[in-house]
Amino acid sequence: MGKQALERVLPDNQAKAVGRMIRISPRKLNLVAQSIRGQTAEQALNTLTFSPKRVAKQVKKILQSAIANAENNHDLDVDDLVVREASVGKNLLMRRFHARARGHAGGIEKFFSQITIVVEEKREKEEEKPAPKKKARSKGASETKSGTKAPAKKRSSKKTGEKA
Numbered sequence: 790m791g792k793q794a795l796e797r798v799l800p801d802n803q804a805k806a807v808g809r810m811i812r813i814s815p816r817k818l819n820l821v822a823q824s825i826r827g828q829t830a831e832q833a834l835n836t837l838t839f840s841p842k843r844v845a846k847q848v849k850k851i852l853q854s855a856i857a858n859a860e861n862n863h864d865l866d867v868d869d870l871v872v873r874e875a876s877v878g879k880n881l882l883m884r885r886f887h888a889r890a891r892g893h894a895g896g897i898e899k900f901f902s903q904i905t906i907v908v909e910e911k912r913e914k915e916e917e918k919p920a921p922k923k924k925a926r927s928k929g930a931s932e933t934k935s936g937t938k939a940p941a942k943k944r945s946s947k948k949t950g951e952k953a
Contacts, residue, residue: 803873804859805907808851813844815877815902821848822875822904830856830870830908848904855906865910873909877902 799805811818821842825833830852837849852872859865883899 799907801863802865802910803907804855804863804865805874805905806851806855806858807903807905808847808854809903810880811844811847811902811904812899813902814900815879817842818844818848818902818904819877821845822877822906825852825872826875828872830867830872833872848906851904852906852908855908859908859910865908869910869912870908871911872906874905874907876905878905879903 821837821840821844824836824840825848828836833852834849837845837852856867856870859870860867880901880903882901885897885899886894887897889895
């Protein structure tokens, strides 16, 4: 019985892990996520290990989970993994209050966030493809068809008030 499994959304060379209910604002978490985007999995782990940010330990666990998902569930090579995407979103918002003068209350909002890390298997050969060569363009519009430069135009001086 039970439900049928959903179809796989990601391509065959990608795997992901989602971390939810992380007790930090999405804005601060995005600073850490930004530091690992586009890096290889090994470089990203090193970046997170030596990051001074408090949330880096939790992001490192989620990255390790994405790497493990790639290896165990999708048979991808760990050495060729690259952090394809590290997206941050909002989650729960806890509202608290702080007692203020004359019986008033000041609002306190405690943000939670979530992060989705997608790793992709990229081979070294794919990354090192040479860019297609572009044809050499002429140096400027002042050249004529025969290849010689046309004479430069004289600029009229408006500041001095002279009329041509």
